[in-house]
Amino acid sequence: MSSNSPSPETDPTPSPITALYTTITSSLLQTTRAANALVATDLPFQRTLNRDVGAQLDAQNARLLSLAERLLQRAAGDASVASSGAGPQVQAAHTRNTGVRNPPPAAGAGVRLRDVEDLDTGWRDVVDVLDSLLERADGCLDGVKRARNGLPEHKGMPRTKNDIEKPQTLFDDKQDNSEGRKFKPLLTQKPHAMMPLKESIGYGTNGYGHPYQDEIEAYEFPNSLYTTAESRPYPPFDKTEATFVDTLDGLAEMLKELKKVKEVAIDLEHHDHRSYPGIVCLMQISTRDRDWIVDTLKPWRRRLECLNEVFANPKVLKVFHGAQSDIIWLQRDLGLYVVGLFDTYHAACALNYPAKSLAYLLLKFINFEAQKQHQLADWRTRPLSADLLAYARSDTHFLLHIYDNLRNQLIASSTSLSSSDPDSNLIRQVQDKSKETSLQRYEYPVYDVAHGLGPIGWYKQLFRTPAMFSPEQFAAFRALHHWRDGVARQEDESIHYVMTNHALFSIARSLPTDKTKLYQVAGQVSPIMRLRGDDIIAVVAKAVEDGKNGPDMNTVMREVEAVIDEGYHKRAAVREAKAAAKAAVKAEAAKEASPDDAAMLDGAPPAAPIAHADPAPASRFWGPALRAVGGVFAQKRNVHTDVRLALPLPDVGADVFGAAEDTVRAAGAKHVFVREEERISAAAVDDVFSVKGLGGRGTKRKKGWERMAESEGELVVPQTEEGEEEGDMDGALEGGEVEEGDEGEILAGEDTMPEPEGEAGRAARMARKRAAGKEKKRARKAAKAEAKKKAEEGGGGAAVEPVEAVPFDYEAQPSVLHGRVREGRGGAPAGRGKKRQVEGGYDAVRESG
Incomplete structure (x- = not known):
């Protein structure tokens, strides 16, 4: 820029784009406001009031529809020019992508908007035109950003992933997606073999076998995995670069380097939107010192089978994270098999990490935050951007350092590294899980028309949708x-x-x-x-x-669902058989250390097993509340373990808490009175106490004790309305008119003359105690009356000055519910009658008021 040219910061003249943007924005704003105002009015009602208004509305509708139609046709015409009028190269590309030699006219090119109904029926064409306009605008903005940042423009590169030429059309091996075939391993040779290739993949009822099954099952982790060692540092990520392998020479050089190492980290990038089975787009491989990114979309991709020299070598440890899908993809597309897998996902599960993702492990051990927004990128894009290359490289660059840390933690968390039990030997647990992952076999997807089962069936999709x-x-x-x-x-x-x-x-x-x-x-x-x-x-x-x-x-x-249940039971039976076989082997191995065997060698019989009673079919407390079908509770949803009581308690009797052989009390049985001479003495049974006396309080109890006192030979027990018998000492005290504190004096009375035995003596004692209580009560009333009379006489008849009432302080008083029981006179506890109170309770209120 010359010195005479004004800078953008100082030039006051707006650019044409800015002026156009301001004009369009202002017009859209006014149009939107006018449309919102029209929506708020009742246009049909206005039409009925004034015909001129109706004619003006019809004219404006026709004008707007005509304008919209012209805009759509213009936009669709530009799109059709972009697809059919841009020259033979674009037409050829369109023919390769779609298989259509003469592409159809662009959506919206023939749209006609004569009335509002045409707008409804052709709405999809309108949406398609708007989508194409937005895509073109997005492409233009991307070009502006690249030019502003000084990046070169991608000549001839498509702007959307749907426009990318399908790479599988250029492969030497063509994809066959037809049904009814069994997948045959793509191997042409088998390096590091324990069994020849032809014998290992023999065709059976379930298709071809896994070519490396014997090698994987015989594999054991190296001794270095059972030794704690300091984690080796990784090369700085920002100061190193990955080598992009897209030629056969680059592949041979990489393979030469990989044969020298003992540990490699591997990951894949996959695409499954424009391919039926999916396609592997990238392979990332890292050692302790170098990173490679392999282009697996080359027509000669089947030549990557040579990597089995490393992948199937049991002396080279292959570290993956979440290899369940990677193992299948390697078999399907490249004919690669993994022997000696260490899956860091299974290690994270064995260590009970709160999260098991690679992003979590990167943040935990490396403090590196992965850019997971690129995880769903279209990895078919070529050339790859710097961001995509950095993301792909980060998946394996740090993985061996993470493996070092996980290995040390697995060793520290294991209780016995020499044990074959996966629960005590976490290294063994990761090895077993990694073997299961490596033993997966790829099979062509089969569509189940009848039941819709399988990963591509209709049942799962319909089951998840209401x-x-x-x-x-x-x-x-x-x-x-x-x-x-x-x-x-x-x-x-x-x-x-x-x-x-x-x-x-x-x-x-x-x-x-x-x-x-x-x-x-x-x-x-x-x-x-x-x-x-x-x-x-x-x-x-x-x-x-x-x-x-x-x-x-x-x-x-x-x-x-019945078919699914049948299959589940069959698989469960197979699992139980395998578990039983494993338990038998484990018991045989631990037989030498068995205490029962040692006892039998000494001549002593083995310890008898503890017998456990079978669970009852119904609860004696709740009854048959849980219904079972075929011995299995019909409960398919998750059941909470923290069950809280939300049911009303039934009538609880002694039979509920007693033994099963106890006699069950008959329903509605009455309390049976037992005479004193037939009762068990307190000296013989000292663990029985009375929770509450039977019967209530009232006149009947008083009259009953009075009749008891009048009787001389036989005890007369009155009946309540419910038919319950009364005659308890506690009930007498509860229903009597004994004042608070009087019980102690009555119980400690001065009368020591001999009394009759039996119920007659008891009745006599009670009558005497009640009479003494009444006598004391009359004496206190008489003393109060005498004191009041003397006070009035001493005052000469003058009016007594009222005493100002003091407000009762409720906050300062103790709680009635938790107050301490007051003691009666003589140190005895207060009676259980209606006048027994607690401190700060009834007495305080009575005294204040």
């Missing part, structure tokens, strides 16, 4: 699901690219009869759906006809 279909809708859903899978196999596309799950459910619910309705209800319409719209309509029509006499959805779901 959808309730009619027989016609259910038949359409199953037919569309099967059609989608078949088209995806033919086009080598993912099922979600052919038709999204939302479109699948929407079409099954609506059952459209024409393509216009189909595109309206589908939402997002893929290019394949547009090309095969007539096929979809035919599939729906046939399914509706078959569904009229077809099975109900709930009936089919129950049948599938």
Whole structure:
């Protein structure tokens, strides 16, 4: 820029783009406000009041529809030029990607908006045009950003992942997605073999075998894994670079370096949106000193089988994180097998880490935060950006350092490294889990039409969705699901690219009869759906006809659940058999240290096992509240262990807490009175106490004791209304008129003359005590009356000055519920009658008021 050119900061003249942006924004703002104001008014009512208003509204509607139509056609025309009028190179690329020699006109090119109904029926075309405009705007903005940052423009590179040429069309080995085939391992030779390749993959009832099964089962971790060692430092991430391998010469050089090491870290990047089975796009390999990123999308990718020289070598430890999918992908695409796997995911599980992801381990041991937004990137893109390369490299650059730390913690957390028990030897546990991962075999996906089971079946998708279909809708859903899978196999596309799950459910619910309705209800319409719209309509029509006499959805779901349960029981039986065999081997190994065997050698019989009673079918406390089906409780949801009592307690009797052989008390049995001479003395039984006296208080008790006192020979026991007998000493004290504190004096009375034995003597004592209490009460009343009389006489008849009442302080008083029981006179506890109180309770209130 010359010195005479004004700088952007000082130039006051706005650029044309800025002026255009200001004008468009202002116009849109005014239009939006006017539209919102019109929505708030009752336009039909205004039409009825004034015909001129109706004519003006119709004219404005026609003008707006015409303007929208012209804009859509202009935008669609630009899009069609971009796809068909840009020259033969673009047309050839379109033909390679879609298989269509003459591409159809762009969506929206033929849209006509004569009235509002046309806008509703053609709404999908409007959305497609807007999407294309937004994509073009996004591409322009990306170009502006790259130019501003000084980055070169990607010549001829597509802007979206759907425009990338499918790399699998250029592979030397073509993908075959047809059904009914068994996957045969891609190996042409087997390095580090214990059994020849032909014998190890022999074809059986379950297909071809795992070529390295014997080698994996015989593998044992090296001794270095059982020794604590300081973790080796990793090269600085920002000061080193990875080597990109995209040639055969680079592959040979990398293989030469890998044969020299004892430990390697491996990871893969996968893409499954534009391929039916998926495709491995990158392979990252790291040693202690170097990083490699291998391009696995080259036409000669099957030549990567030479890496089995390292991958199948039991002397080289292969460190993965979460290798369950990686093992399958390596077999399917590259013919690679892993012998000597250490999965850091299983190590994190054995150590009970709160999280098991690689991002968590990177943050824990490296303090490195991975940029996981690139995890779902389109890894088919070439050339890869610097951000994608850095993300891919970070997955393996630190993994061997993480392995060092996990190994030391596994050793420290194990109780016995020499034991074969995985619970006490965590290294053994990780080894066993890693072997199970390595022994996985890839098989071609099989579509289950009848039951919809398997990873690509319809059952799991329908089970997770709260959808309730009619027989016609259910038949359409199953037919569309099967059609989608078949088209995806033919086009080598993912099922979600052919038709999204939302479109699948929407079409099954609506059952459209024409393509216009189909595109309206589908939402997002893929290019394949547009090309095969007539096929979809035919599939729906046939399914509706078959569904009229077809099975109900709930009936089919129950049948599938029965098949799942049967398979589960079979697998459970196999697991139990394996567990029993393992337990037998374990018991045989520990037989020498068994205390029972040692006792038998000394001539003593072995210790008898502890007998455990079988659980009762019903609770004696709650009754048969838990219903069982076939001995198994019918409970499929998760049950909380912290059960809290939320049921009313039943009538609890002594039979509930007694032994099973105790006699059960008959329902509604009455309390039986036992005479004193027939009762067990307190000296013989000192652990029995009375919780509460039987009977209530009132006149009947008083009269009963009075009749008892009058009787001379035989005790007369009155009956309550409920039929319960009374005659308890505690009940007499509770129902009597004994003042607080008087019981002590009554019990410690001065009368020491001999009394009759039996109930007559007891009645006499009670009558005498009651009479003494009444006498004391009359004496206290007389003393109070005499004191009051003397006070009045001493005052000469003058009026007594009232005493100002002191307000009662409730906060200063102790709690009535938790107050201390006051003692009666003579040190005896206060009686249990209605006048027994606690400190700060009734007495305090009575004295203050």
